[in-house]
Amino acid sequence: MNASPAQPAGTATPPATTATAVRRTLPAAAALAALALAAGPALASPAQAAETDPSITALSEFESYWTPAPYDKADPAGTAFRGSVTEAGTSMLGQNDRTLVAINNGADEAQQHRALIDADEDWKQTLPDSLGPVLGKYFAEGLKDGSLAETRKAIDAAGKAASTGDAKKHFNYPRPFMDDRSLGGKNDLRGLEKKLGIEKVPDWTDPETNKLHTALYDGMVAGHSQAFPSGHTTYAYQVGLELSMLVPQLAPEVLTRSSEAGNNRVVLGVHYPMDIMGGRILSHMKMSTIFSEGTYPEDTIKPAQSELQGYLAKRCKADKLGDDLESCIDKTGAAGTKGYANPAVDEVSKQPVTDRASALTAYRSRMTYGFAKVGKDGAAPEVPAQAPALLTSAFPTLNDAQRRDVLAATEIDSGYLFDASSKGWQRINLPAATSAKVTLSKDGTVVKVEPGQSRASVVTEAEPTPSSPAPSPSDSAPAPEPSRTSAPAPTDEPSRAPKHPSQSTSAPAPKPGDGGDDDDNASGPGRLPRTGAELGAALAAAAAAVG
Numbered sequence: 014m015n016a017s018p019a020q021p022a023g024t025a026t027p028p029a030t031t032a033t034a035v036r037r038t039l040p041a042a043a044a045l046a047a048l049a050l051a052a053g054p055a056l057a058s059p060a061q062a063a064e065t066d067p068s069i070t071a072l073s074e075f076e077s078y079w080t081p082a083p084y085d086k087a088d089p090a091g092t093a094f095r096g097s098v099t100e101a102g103t104s105m106l107g108q109n110d111r112t113l114v115a116i117n118n119g120a121d122e123a124q125q126h127r128a129l130i131d132a133d134e135d136w137k138q139t140l141p142d143s144l145g146p147v148l149g150k151y152f153a154e155g156l157k158d159g160s161l162a163e164t165r166k167a168i169d170a171a172g173k174a175a176s177t178g179d180a181k182k183h184f185n186y187p188r189p190f191m192d193d194r195s196l197g198g199k200n201d202l203r204g205l206e207k208k209l210g211i212e213k214v215p216d217w218t219d220p221e222t223n224k225l226h227t228a229l230y231d232g233m234v235a236g237h238s239q240a241f242p243s244g245h246t247t248y249a250y251q252v253g254l255e256l257s258m259l260v261p262q263l264a265p266e267v268l269t270r271s272s273e274a275g276n277n278r279v280v281l282g283v284h285y286p287m288d289i290m291g292g293r294i295l296s297h298m299k300m301s302t303i304f305s306e307g308t309y310p311e312d313t314i315k316p317a318q319s320e321l322q323g324y325l326a327k328r329c330k331a332d333k334l335g336d337d338l339e340s341c342i343d344k345t346g347a348a349g350t351k352g353y354a355n356p357a358v359d360e361v362s363k364q365p366v367t368d369r370a371s372a373l374t375a376y377r378s379r380m381t382y383g384f385a386k387v388g389k390d391g392a393a394p395e396v397p398a399q400a401p402a403l404l405t406s407a408f409p410t411l412n413d414a415q416r417r418d419v420l421a422a423t424e425i426d427s428g429y430l431f432d433a434s435s436k437g438w439q440r441i442n443l444p445a446a447t448s449a450k451v452t453l454s455k456d457g458t459v460v461k462v463e464p465g466q467s468r469a470s471v472v473t474e475a476e477p478t479p480s481s482p483a484p485s486p487s488d489s490a491p492a493p494e495p496s497r498t499s500a501p502a503p504t505d506e507p508s509r510a511p512k513h514p515s516q517s518t519s520a521p522a523p524k525p526g527d528g529g530d531d532d533d534n535a536s537g538p539g540r541l542p543r544t545g546a547e548l549g550a551a552l553a554a555a556a557a558a559v560g
């Protein structure tokens with residue numbers, strides 16, 4: 014691939030924290046089934062749906078807190094938003110409500126307006142500022158004048174493929190802004206509030222563009238669009254994941270902007286925090302499958318990446334901001350204090366985003382939304398089979414086994430919501446992974462992973478110097494087990510490294526192939542083109558529900 018940011022160089026800034034991997038491999042993890050390519054019909058029963066749709070399986074832990082009633086597409090008015098809170102759900106869904114209300118009620122007007130813009134599901138409005146003011150301006154101009162046709166087609170396709178599958182209809186959870194979530198007592202809320210104190214954000218016309226932005230509160234209820242999981246969040250992450258493959262140098266910032274777009278659904282009061290967590294998980298499942306498929310990396314990612322990297326470098330050089338993109342990123346501060354920023358703070362993300370370190374902190378906080386662990390902590394790392402594909406642009410010189418070790422070393426701890434049912438997807442912390450300095454032994458084993466760098470890199474550990482011979486066996490103490498150290502942000506759970514010696518080599522990564530996902534509330538058919546020629550093909554009509 015073009016323009017790898019992970020060059021074998023020792024230029025990375027020393028990190029505040031280190032995840033140490035230490036000659037270990039990941040135990041075999043249970044792989045999730047591939048997401049279905051086309052949307053299924055409305056479901057006859059929750060049990061039947063769970064057997065057929067991996068998007069439901071991955072989020073099935075939600076049923077520990079809410080028992081959904083079957084949704085019938087023939088009678089949406091009589092069956093939508095129906096179910097009952099479980100005994101365990103009284104506490105967990107109560108916290109879900111309280112966190113939502115705190116974020117919604119505490120949002121200032123500027124953040125409300127950003128949330129309304131993101132509600133349009135138009136990545137051309139959402140993503141440019143993730144590259145910082147200078148590169149973001151170049152990016153927006155290139156999209157507008159047609160200079161970035163391949164880039165636009167690639168990201169458009171990722172957005173049209175965004176999907177929550179059958180999950181919304183299956184879980185059938187009421188929207189938070191509804192006047193009576195109990196539906197006149199038909200839903201047993203076990204004491205939870207029937208009506209939450211949601212502050213609806215009024216429609217707003219942007220004076221700079223003269224464009225009207227709306228949250229579409231009434232449309233969601235009229236369209237029987239359920240809350241869990243969030244389709245807008247799935248969309249925001251999928252377009253962000255695609256852009257992060259094209260500009261991996263700024264992947265942490267791009268993905269944190271996606272997390273902001275997801276959180277903005279809570280700002281508007283149209284989704285709960287759990288919905289956002291679910292949307293993120295499904296987006297990672299889907300895009301890792303797509304990135305692994307057939308000739309997609311060669312036919313779609315490579316030309317778009319080459320186009321965007323070359324265009325940005327050319328613009329930078331013309332403005333005397335460096336001879337290549339890496340130099341321009343350094344000079345403009347796009348990966349530092351002059352890049353993506355967001356002054357907003359809330360109940361969960363308690364400090365503004367001002368640089369890469371604070372971006373990683375904000376992202377990490379939105380992975381768990383302050384929920385306590387509900388399962389066993391300290392479990393062995395679990396990296397889904399196709400997840401290493403998410404790092405192919407950030408670390409093109411590593412193979413899949415090595416990328417898996419990087420994901421294992423930077424994942425968050427086990428035991429959080431949806432960890433048990435998602436089989437590792439909930440734990441993946443891509444901003445940490447894509448900002449890491451990776452140290453390999455001479456035989457290619459990943460021995461150290463240090464997230465939070467200004468630039469991702471791969472280095473090989475140095476041989477011991479002759480002047481410092483290793484001690485003889487007679488006076489050597491046994492080597493200590495490596496300790497678990499914290500991840501980049503102060504609030505992070507400890508990162509864990511793989512458990513057994515890795516047999517990583519520099520051999521090329523395998524070429525897995527798998528199926529994709531289906532469509533979502535305002536999305537297309539859920540299938541990304543496999544070749545460049547297919548990128549221009551029309552996709553099926555979007556589903557009616559708004560999400």
